[in-house]
Amino acid sequence: MASPYEIRADFDARTVVVYQAYSAAIADAALRAGRFTAPFSFNRMTWIKPSFLWLMHRSNWARKSGQERILAVRITRDGWEEALANAVLTTADPAALKAAAVHVQWDPERSVRGAALNHYSIQVGVGRHLIRTLVEEWVMELTDLTPQVRKAATLIHGGGAAKAQRLLPAERVYPLPADLERRLRP
Known part of the structure; x- marks a missing residue:
């Protein structure tokens, strides 16, 4: 039986795609520069999510204020796994969590209609201690998915969830090294 805590992602041999929702100002600046730049904040934690549908739930399909733009951020698998190796579960001891360079939390995955799975x-x-490394070394490509998200949202709200499903990125179980898998399970 599969674990309910498997990472599902769009990935290839060298990279993995994570998703983020931003304001137009942050997304436009990043897309123009080909990397994150001001007004992106290098001084606070940034959350990356390999689940497209979880981010759609979180951003209300790019309709929440400050989350109107959806970016696919292709990062190196080495960077992804380095982040995970430095992670502490958000349910850990508060002192350990405060000292951690990376936080990990698990939330119920979502269906295309937003139901918890x-x-x-x-x-x-x-x-913030790893953000520059993320931006300068791990990010390989930024892609604006906002038009695709808006089209999918229109289909879903019009009763076309099956058609919208075809617009979503393909995700499959990410093969974590056994030591990381053990560390990251709640």
Whole structure:
């Protein structure tokens, strides 16, 4: 039986895609520069999510204030696994969590219509001590998915969830090294 805590993601041999929702100002600046730049904050934790549908739930399909733009952020698998190796579960001892460079929490995965599913999606909070490494070394590509998100949301709200499903990124179980898998399970 599969674990309810498997990471599901869009990945290839060298990279993994994580998703983030931003204001237009942050997204436009990042897309123009080809990397994150001001007004993106390098001084606070940034949360990356390999689950597209979880981010759609969180951002209300790019309709929440400050989350109107959806970016696919392709990062190196080495960077992704380095972040996970430095992670502490948000349910850990508060002192350990405060000292951690990366926070991990698991939330119920979501269906295309937003219903909670019976497995969990990982959220990874990269702390300010690793943000420059994320931006300068791990990020390989930024893609604006906002038009695709808006089209899918229109289909879903019009009763076309099956058609919307075809617009979603393909995600499959990410093969975590056994030591990381043990560390990250609640």
